[in-house]
Amino acid sequence: MSHPTRVAAGAALVVLAACSSSTSSTSGSSSSASGSTTTAVPISGTVNVFAAASLTGAFTTAKATLTAAHPGLSITYDFGGSNTLVTQIKNGAPADVFASADAKNMQTLVSAGLVETPVTFAKNKLEIAVAPGNPKGITGLADLARPGVSVVLEANGVPAGDYTRQVLAATSISLTPRSLETDVKSALAKVTSGEADATVVYVTDVTAAGTKVQGVTIPDADQPSITYPIAVVKTTKNHAAAQAFVDSAVSGDVQRALEAAGFVAPS
Numbered sequence: 001m002s003h004p005t006r007v008a009a010g011a012a013l014v015v016l017a018a019c020s021s022s023t024s025s026t027s028g029s030s031s032s033a034s035g036s037t038t039t040a041v042p043i044s045g046t047v048n049v050f051a052a053a054s055l056t057g058a059f060t061t062a063k064a065t066l067t068a069a070h071p072g073l074s075i076t077y078d079f080g081g082s083n084t085l086v087t088q089i090k091n092g093a094p095a096d097v098f099a100s101a102d103a104k105n106m107q108t109l110v111s112a113g114l115v116e117t118p119v120t121f122a123k124n125k126l127e128i129a130v131a132p133g134n135p136k137g138i139t140g141l142a143d144l145a146r147p148g149v150s151v152v153l154e155a156n157g158v159p160a161g162d163y164t165r166q167v168l169a170a171t172s173i174s175l176t177p178r179s180l181e182t183d184v185k186s187a188l189a190k191v192t193s194g195e196a197d198a199t200v201v202y203v204t205d206v207t208a209a210g211t212k213v214q215g216v217t218i219p220d221a222d223q224p225s226i227t228y229p230i231a232v233v234k235t236t237k238n239h240a241a242a243q244a245f246v247d248s249a250v251s252g253d254v255q256r257a258l259e260a261a262g263f264v265a266p267s
Helices: 053-069 082-090 103-111 141-144 159-170 184-192 203-212 239-251 253-260
Strands: 005-010 015-017 038-042 046-051 071-078 098-100 119-124 128-129 151-154 180-182 199-201 214-217 227-230
Touching: 046 053, 046 082, 046 199, 046 239, 053 071, 053 184, 053 203, 053 253, 071 082, 082 098, 082 103, 098 239, 103 159, 103 227, 119 239, 119 253, 128 159, 128 184, 141 199, 151 159, 151 184, 159 199, 180 184, 184 199, 184 203, 199 203, 203 214, 227 239, 239 253
Parallel strands: 046 071, 046 098, 151 180, 151 199
Antiparallel strands: 005 071, 015 038, 098 227, 119 227, 128 199, 128 214
16 A cells, blocks of 8 residues: 655645634634635644545645745645545644545544544545547446456545445446555556556546546436545644635635636535
């Protein structure tokens, strides 16, 4: 199993605090509410964000805007399978924020008392990814079970893999993947390198891959409910910055980057 990729970068956020709020850094001291009664408060220091691999593009894109706003804040991103990140946080990894690709992995940390109350910040859909030109003629999930079609999926516990197995079970499709990958990026890499004919990832992953892959739509009737929760880790040493990042993911520069990448805002 590979470790998540660490991307360090300077970034900054705006905490939207109600005019009646104090400067306390306790939970609830910052708010994502908008309006003339809010003021921009600069945040500084370091914040470590542990995030699902599928968030790599959107979170990275948001850095330029955030850095321009408040260069006094430095963010370190750890991207990987949500289940792997949960294990690291439970083992004491210095995370300030956790953004998961499913509620199940987040609930593990909630039950362990390691995070504050999570909030949903994005939704997504599954999509089949194949080589450009779709040489195997894959038109749907059933084609993944055809002889001669090499498929890779994500491992048990990785949200995309669990979502996919949920859909396959519901549609009575049985297949044996060539390999089980640690996250969506690793699964997609097997297709772009020619090691596999197809995989199932998120719509946003197919979009981010550009011309390297081609997407095959999975009907809405077969789609699972995919929600992304985010929360402040209770052991954070920079609560103000951690809460600011959460606020921005829900309604701010990070959320705008997510929408541009194809994620759907929570209703």
